[in-house]
Amino acid sequence: MPTTPPAAAPSSEKAAPPPVPPAAPPLSVPVPVPVPEADSIPRAVVVPPRPAGPPRGAAGAVPARGLLGRSRELKALRADIERAGLDTLSGRKSPRSRVLLIAGRPGCGRTALAEELLRTLSDGYPDGVFRARLSGPGGVPVPTGDVARGLLTALGATAPAGSDDDEPAEALRAALTARRAVLLLDDAPGAEYVDPLLPDAPDCLVVVVSEGPLTGIPDVRPCTLGGLDGAAAVALLARFAGPVRITVDPRSADAVVEECGGQPAALVLAGGWLAARPKASVSDLRTALRTVEPPDELPVGERPLRRAFLLAHDALPPSVARLLRLLSLAPPGLVDAHTASALAGSTLETAGTSLADLAALGLLHQEPDEPEPPAVRPGSGGADGGPRYRLPGCLATAAAELLRVYERPAEIQLARARMLERTVRLLQSCRGSGEPAGSPARERADSLPYALRFPSRAAAAAWLRRRRAALLDAARLAVSDGELDTLDRRLIATLVRTLMAHEGPEAAAGDLYALHELVLEVAERRGLGREKAAALLNLADLDGGAGRTEAALARYRAALEAARSAGDTVATGRALESLGGTYSELGDWQRAADWYGRALELRLSRGESADAARLHGRIGAAHGRAGRWPEALKEWRAAARTSRRLGDLAGQARATAEVARVQERAGRPEEALRTSLEALHTARGADDMGLEAGLQLRIADLLDGLGDPAAARLHRAAGEQLLQDHPK
Structure with a gap:
């Protein structure tokens, strides 16, 4: 007879598994048939295995399909949809969607009833049915922002990367405003997790599956389930x-x-x-x-x-x-x-x-x-x-x-490590399938065993799309466990590269933000300065791209401190330049020039002349925007000299052209013309037709301003011919 599990054994000893009843036959291949009603049971159903004896795959009788014993509840739910709400009775149009609640203990068939209801309603909601689980394993609530982002992805919309819970929830409500759709919110832990997701669309329907009531949400129509009759x-x-x-x-x-x-x-x-x-x-x-x-x-x-x-x-x-x-x-x-x-x-x-x-x-x-x-x-x-x-x-x-x-705990940890390692290898294969033929990542993927390879890029992308939420959850749970941080970091790094390969930085920005936050958590826990600086820089870049400039500044400063503490000069330089770029976006040209200047000192100390030329130009641009013409001329001339020493004629020509632009804005058109002609000569040596055409047109404008229209026509015609002969 079956027995209850033994008392918890000490961690140093493995408890013996319970005996198997001798009457139980070995399991065999199951024959697909309908699954009876149960909590969270999908519509695809199967029967128990056939006993040993008949050949595998032998045909058997197929039980009747359908939901058992819930016809009364199903009828009541449909009636609640048609019934007038409180706003309608008071003469006002409902500002929000109708909310139906299917409540009951896990295992009572509440999700099966919800799915059956949605099946019968599908024709009345042409914009589709969208599902989300509000609780994870063990009943842990899923953050509202994550739920909203998942629903937005299903709707074909996006939320800014790294935004808080309110912003994606607001974007979700806006995306549903003009739709006639159904939301199924399964395993809702409470009203506070449901209310932010309710669309302001009276033509939408929200079906919530929960164990208890949704206190605080008005006009909720509850249907409480008990056992079957x-x-x-x-x-x-x-x-x-x-x-x-x-x-x-x-x-x-x-x-x-x-x-x-x-x-x-x-x-x-x-x-x-x-x-x-x-x-x-x-x-x-x-x-x-x-x-x-x-x-x-x-x-x-x-x-x-x-x-x-x-x-x-x-x-x-x-x-x-x-x-x-x-x-x-x-x-x-x-x-x-x-x-x-x-x-x-x-x-x-x-x-x-x-x-x-x-x-x-x-x-x-x-x-x-x-x-x-x-x-x-x-x-x-x-x-x-x-x-x-x-x-x-x-x-x-x-x-x-x-x-x-x-x-034993050691066996549990070993099983978790094997699962993470297998996931990393599958992600490596998926990433390789998204890279060009002959690339190192593609070659590594092709060398994996067949069981870990994808037949095509499309198959790899489909696998990633279906398992995306599970992969993100795997990364979160692995980091929260804290026992396998080396594998955690490999998993996150590989997942980031895979998302970039298949979706690109913009489409994957939301997931990338969450993954960089996990890297930051591990780095702070383990005292990994370089990883901390890199994670902060990546998060700051995403904040800046989403328009959260102040948050980006705070992240860049924290990254600068972490990089200096770890002695990471590469991350230090990137942080300094990013601070300069952020202040440029804010229009604070003095601070932008100051941060670029600090980055320039670091590049010069490391002998990185190409980066130094680029930073001279950025400092010159900041001074020019602030109207400090002498400082701007000094920096652009330094950029031109550095480019000349490097043999970069195109860079020298561009920097010289910027010198001419500053001279023109400073009210010195004759000097600007001479400098532009010098830049044109250098551009011809660089064989850069686009740059040469732009300089010809600028010289024409200068000549017009100086009262020489005939020469201006010649230069303009030459520039236009170059553009015609060498279109971009």
């Missing part, structure tokens, strides 16, 4: 066990329903146990359930589901049971064959079979894949990992508790 619960068991065993022992079936509290998730697990044992009776299932004792401290309402979970876990073969426990380490409960293989240290084939078996028993839910073109459909390459599964949130906590009981 007796007939629906028995029918759910019959889907797994077949009608014969239920018909011959209806009293035991009623007793099993009572032991499971009528909870769909518990009934699914109990039914899976029964279906895997074709010779067991419903009475045997009832006895087995009563033998399992969940922890005493568990609330009464959670005991039926925990009892069914322990029964299912104890009946698994030891290797599959261990994999189930290890899956609680996967963020955010999302796994495929690669993740399972790395966690358990098994082959991909074994891991894929075990995942399918767990899904057949109701312990995992298969995730529906987004439609893809044939060239990039899941399974088209070894690195894809095949079907994706999710460990339901109502089971994740129990699996994590068993993991701590059965596995």
Whole structure:
């Protein structure tokens, strides 16, 4: 008989796994059929595995599809949508979308009911259905800004990188204003996480799945779920066990329903146990359930589901049971064959079979894949990992508790390290697929084993898109754990490069900001000065690009301090130049010239003449914008001299042309003309036709101002001919 898990063993000893009941046959390949109603169950469904004996893949009867026992609740929810709200009754048009609440304990089928409702409503909301989970594994709330960014991505919109929670939430509401769409907000921890996401669009509908009420949100229509009624619960068991065993022992079936509290998730697990044992009776299932004792401290309402979970876990073969426990380490409960293989240290084939078996028993839910073109459909390459599964949130906590009981901390850390290492290698392969042929990254990707390679760039991009949220969660959880910081840094660095390769800096800016913040956290924790300076510089660049200039200044100053403390002259120079550039954007030309001057001193001390010439020009431009003509002329002439020493004729010509521009603005047109002719001569030596054409046109303007229109026409015609002969 199944037994309860042993008391927690000391960390230095491994607890022995529970015995496998001799009556349990080996797991086999499952046959796809509908999955009964359970919390967070997707529409794709499977049945328990067939017992040993019939050949693999043998056809079997397919149980009836459909949601069981929720017709009354479904009808009430549809009626609530049509019912007038408080604003309508008072004669005002509703300023916000209608909000429906489906409340109940995890495992009561609340998400399945929400999905069924959305399926029946899809025709009435042509702009689509958008889903988001507001809680992660273990019930940890997801920041509102992250939820809003994910929904904005699904809508084809973007939020500024690094913005706080309010800004992306506001952008989400604005994006939904003119739409007729549905939002499904699953696993909402409370009203404060829902309210910022509610669109100001009366034509939109928001369906919230939560355990409790949404206090503070007006005009919410709640639908509270309990257990299934007796007939629906028995029918759910019959889907797994077949009608014969239920018909011959209806009293035991009623007793099993009572032991499971009528909870769909518990009934699914109990039914899976029964279906895997074709010779067991419903009475045997009832006895087995009563033998399992969940922890005493568990609330009464959670005991039926925990009892069914322990029964299912104890009946698994030891290797599959261990994999189930290890899956609680996967963020955010999302796994495929690669993740399972790395966690358990098994082959991909074994891991894929075990995942399918767990899904057949109701312990995992298969995730529906987004439609893809044939060239990039899941399974088209070894690195894809095949079907994706999710460990339901109502089971994740129990699996994590068993993991701590059965596995030593060192084994848990080793499993996590294997998972991170596999993720890094998959990201390296994905990045290589996005690089040009012959590049070092592409060559490294081509040298990986087939199981880690993608067949095409499109397939790699599709993999990255489907697993993007899970990869970001993996990075966050790895950093928060703090035990594997070396692997964390490799994971983040590789993910940054992969996003840049496939999406570019602008499209990936939001994710890059979050990743650089994680790098900063690790660097501060480990006292890594160079990494801290680099992370601060990258964050400041993103702040500046998003228009948060003051935040960028603060980051650049912190980066400068960190770089100087670490003796990183490269980062120091970059920080100094960035400070100068930021003050230029603010129009503070004196401070801009001062910071550029400090950067110039550093470049000169390091003998970096090319950078010194560029900084002379930036200082000259800052002085020119401030109207300090002597200082501007001095810096541009220094830039021209430095370029001449370097043999950079084009750079010399441009700097000389800027000298002429300053002279013209200072009211010295004759000198400006002579200097422009000198710059034109240098540009001809550099064979830079675009620069030569621009100088010809500028000389023409100067000649017009000096009263020589004939010469001006000649230079203008020459410039226009150059532009015609050498278009950009």
